[in-house]
Amino acid sequence: MPNTYSRRQFLHSAGGLTLLALIPIGKGLFAADKKLMPMTLPIFTALPYIQPGPEGRLISGAEVTRLAWQTEGIPANFEVNFSQDYSFFRSAEIHCTSRDYTGPADKGSRLNYVSSFTSLELGTKYYYRVRCNNNIIIEGYFTTRQPRGLKIRFVAFGDNSFGDPSERAIAYQAYRVNPDFVMNTGDNVYDSGLDTEYSRYFFPVYNADVANSTIGAPLLRSIPFYTVLANHDVYGKHPAKNNIACANFEQNADSLAYYTNFYFPLNGLQDPKYPTLVYGPIKQIEDFKACCGSRFPTMANYSFDVGDAHFLCLDSNNYTDATDDSLQLWINADLIGSDARWKFVIYHHGAFNVGLEHRYEQQMRVLSPIFEAHGVNIVLSGHEHNYQRTVPLHFSPKDTSKAHNLHSENRIISGDFQLDLNFDGLNHTKANGIIYITTGAGGKYLYDTEFNNDPSKLLIHEDHNIEYTIKMVSDRHSLTVFDLDSNELIMRQIDEQGNEIDRIRLT
Ligand SMILES: [Fe+2]
Numbered sequence: 001m002p003n004t005y006s007r008r009q010f011l012h013s014a015g016g017l018t019l020l021a022l023i024p025i026g027k028g029l030f031a032a033d034k035k036l037m038p039m040t041l042p043i044f045t046a047l048p049y050i051q052p053g054p055e056g057r058l059i060s061g062a063e064v065t066r067l068a069w070q071t072e073g074i075p076a077n078f079e080v081n082f083s084q085d086y087s088f089f090r091s092a093e094i095h096c097t098s099r100d101y102t103g104p105a106d107k108g109s110r111l112n113y114v115s116s117f118t119s120l121e122l123g124t125k126y127y128y129r130v131r132c133n134n135n136i137i138i139e140g141y142f143t144t145r146q147p148r149g150l151k152i153r154f155v156a157f158g159d160n161s162f163g164d165p166s167e168r169a170i171a172y173q174a175y176r177v178n179p180d181f182v183m184n185t186g187d188n189v190y191d192s193g194l195d196t197e198y199s200r201y202f203f204p205v206y207n208a209d210v211a212n213s214t215i216g217a218p219l220l221r222s223i224p225f226y227t228v229l230a231n232h233d234v235y236g237k238h239p240a241k242n243n244i245a246c247a248n249f250e251q252n253a254d255s256l257a258y259y260t261n262f263y264f265p266l267n268g269l270q271d272p273k274y275p276t277l278v279y280g281p282i283k284q285i286e287d288f289k290a291c292c293g294s295r296f297p298t299m300a301n302y303s304f305d306v307g308d309a310h311f312l313c314l315d316s317n318n319y320t321d322a323t324d325d326s327l328q329l330w331i332n333a334d335l336i337g338s339d340a341r342w343k344f345v346i347y348h349h350g351a352f353n354v355g356l357e358h359r360y361e362q363q364m365r366v367l368s369p370i371f372e373a374h375g376v377n378i379v380l381s382g383h384e385h386n387y388q389r390t391v392p393l394h395f396s397p398k399d400t401s402k403a404h405n406l407h408s409e410n411r412i413i414s415g416d417f418q419l420d421l422n423f424d425g426l427n428h429t430k431a432n433g434i435i436y437i438t439t440g441a442g443g444k445y446l447y448d449t450e451f452n453n454d455p456s457k458l459l460i461h462e463d464h465n466i467e468y469t470i471k472m473v474s475d476r477h478s479l480t481v482f483d484l485d486s487n488e489l490i491m492r493q494i495d496e497q498g499n500e501i502d503r504i505r506l507t
Pocket residue numbers: 187230231232348382383384
């Protein structure tokens with residue numbers, strides 16, 4: 001081991017991305033390091049971050065991984081190369097779109113770049129190199145999705161990015177367990193899902209240059225970050241429609257950055273019956289749609305596989321109605337089409353959540369029978385800023401009329417519960433039913449701290465006080481860590497100090 005490290009060696013060991021020529025200049029922005037290399041570079045509003053390819057299924061040799069980044073609206077000449085070694089002999093195609101903002105000083109036009117690494121093998125490490133205006137500015141690496149039969153590890157958390165110390169501590173804990181990817185449960189940036197909020201609170205924390213509990217961690221440069229649409233992604237008001245929730249481009253021209261920052265598989269409904277609502281000047285909406293391409297509104301729902309697991313990600317916002325036939329047909333087809341050993345569903349609004357803030361937003365319960373019919377094991381949600389775990393359960397809806405109450409927070413769905421009280425995740429590890437996990441303690445201030453481990457509080461009168469919630473931790477921030485292969489699944493809940501606060505094993 002050498003006694004001294006070069007900057008490149010240090011940064012490489014810290015997280016997979018070497019910033020050869022960029023330094024932070026505040027507000028989440030990066031500019032050329034003139035001391036290191038005199039060169040002309042645009043200001044980066046998001047450093048390169050790994051994103052998934054368009055294909056949800058696992059096909060070795062046809063795998064695609066993407067590298068995206070964003071700069072201020074000054075054109076530059078980028079080249080991206082990659083390979084399994086340091087030869088970087090393959091070049092990646094780059095696609096650039098623009099978003100034009102007006103308003104405060106840090107809002108201006110912005111260029112969104114995405115490059116595609118194509119024809120990749122599964123479970124394989126690749127190195128990438130980015131040149132800008134003929135200068136090598138960044139090197140990094142990533143590993144493609146694991147094929148069936150190999151172990152995977154991922155972390156889940158939600159309700160996170162507001163620049164708070166707790167968000168940074170959770171990012172650091174996520175980094176410490178070295179996950180294959182992050183599965184966010186929504187509300188990943190506050191308050192309104194704006195591009196400028198991502199620049200301030202999201203990219204600098206999850207793509208920090210150091211791993212530190214007070215700063216964040218270098219996650220995004222090496223692993224994909226998946227998320228779902230949530231209420232804070234669509235937080236504007238529609239003045240022409242009773243102020244219902246919508247992306248209001250008149251208020252914020254950089255609204256709905258979910259669709260322009262992320263590149264998830266485009267295997268969702270191409271024309272959903274209840275799409276994300278938009279409002280504002282026609283030109284700004286047209287510009288936004290041009291930047292999105294086919295991502296809007298298809299990317300509201302999508303699915304993908306990693307290792308022996310299938311992940312189905314759904315938009316549960318209050319403008320959607322989960323009783324919609326076309327949505328249910330698509331969900332059916334998606335789950336029938338998967339031969340994965342473990343099946344996860346991810347949506348933001350927890351359907352079996354006993355927290356005081358959002359306990360009546362139960363609209364997604366109507367989908368539970370479909371999930372049960374197709375062997376879904378775990379549903380992950382957020383919205384409630386704490387950790388909750390149910391026992392394995394079956395749910396048969398009786399009165400679904402309130403599922404149609406769009407834009408309402410009172411969408412109570414009554415029904416019959418069947419609980420598996422035998423499962424303990426330790427000695428009895430075969431679950432009869434779906435385990436619903438709320439993991440919304442990813443950074444924003446906590447809800448219901450007085451509920452912590454008090455079983456008398458974990459009941460809902462309208463659910464006839466049925467004790468389906470077996471564990472709740474609401475006095476600290478936390479994240480969920482999953483380890484799984486074809487034989488077993490281990491779930492751990494880790495707090496912001498790194499302490500294990502819950503654990504179950506499924507076989
Ligand atoms: Fe939420």
